[in-house]
Amino acid sequence: MHKYGNISAPVIKRLPRYYRFLGELIDKDVTRISSRELSDKMGLTASQIRQDLNCFGGFGQQGYGYSVQGLYNEIGHILGLNHMYRAVLIGAGNLGKAVAMHMSFEKRGFRLIGIFDNDPHKIGTIIRNIEVTDLDKLEEFCRDHKTDVAIFCVPKAAVPGIAERLYHLGIKNYWNFSHYDLSVCYDDIIVENVHLNDSLMILCYKISDANDVPEEKE
Amino acid sequence: MHKYGNISAPVIKRLPRYYRFLGELIDKDVTRISSRELSDKMGLTASQIRQDLNCFGGFGQQGYGYSVQGLYNEIGHILGLNHMYRAVLIGAGNLGKAVAMHMSFEKRGFRLIGIFDNDPHKIGTIIRNIEVTDLDKLEEFCRDHKTDVAIFCVPKAAVPGIAERLYHLGIKNYWNFSHYDLSVCYDDIIVENVHLNDSLMILCYKISDANDVPEEKE
């Protein structure tokens, strides 16, 4: 069962960007905007914006355009930001700590309710008002606290084992920062990957390709 | 001038993933693989793999398949990992620190040569053997040290000003973790974005869409 039919990945990927630009327009006290104006600002075509929005409904008004605040609210609702999914963070290393400290979970439909690690030096420390708990107590914690999502900030090798435990606990939604490909293991899970290494390599490709310098590593 | 013609974005995005899977095969002492076998492992079609690779050259052998190590090396070369682009990190907060500590820059074609911040509490601290420098000394530093890339780990509001300074210094390659859209400002720059908030919202969409629960925030 899908709330909005079968929306294509490219469309979904653009939604947060629309949301961001509309938020900026609100900050600038812009109340209405046409698909044309928005397309200029965002570097898209007006057609694409109208097509994208009409996957979810007719939010505009002929001859007028779109209400900025109205559209912002609609897209926030489509994205499901009104939800409050309970998330546990697995891994309190540099990356995990940064994710815990840096993200505005509450504005994005989530609440961080637990942080786990197996390093005795980290267990017991406090990150953003949450005590880092021993990974061994994961099952106990999830029995006591409804948990919807797990965030993976652990090394690749640790992922499969932890994923199996989570899957067994019925937690099947993952925000995955590890280099492990979760999607090839289970097929009834929801995964959103953040592969920082991949992103860095793509930057490397773009620079190399543009400069065409056959310079080698020294 | 482009080294490899005009390769489409979807193809480029898959390259790091190929690289990752081939690296794993090497670890498992697999020496040869057919497009068919690889496609099974990765959840792609064999056709797509062959099409992707043939954008860059014929790396296989009819009747045999591909040499795992050979293909790994070729893709590494295509990605430009043999380069050593000098990068400065702008922003030594939680996220910046995590990026500095967590990334294997040297394996991905980069070397981190400087870290900058404007917070007096951070200036002078050491992160991964690099002293955090006053952002005011950016121009001085870049005059003395050839710099190819800037990594943005600062709040949105700080980005446009710093981007202008970097652009003026001739630094036009950016790894952007901020929520600021650099691409709409300059058109002769290379940007690779890591928008963590967007990623989190996409996860929220996927979960909401799959569950179809009209549950509201409490």
Next chain:
DNA sequence: TAGATTGTTAATCGATTAACAATC
């Protein structure tokens, strides 16, 4: 040689853009 698998061309599928009638 026979079998396997590539490189590559052709067919299909999907996403983006263009056009325009509907309508505010």
Next chain:
DNA sequence: TAGATTGTTAATCGATTAACAATC
């Protein structure tokens, strides 16, 4: 009413898949 801009259908473009001759 006239002008503007949407929602939506049709046309184009690009990416993926299928097919197969080339060849190791």
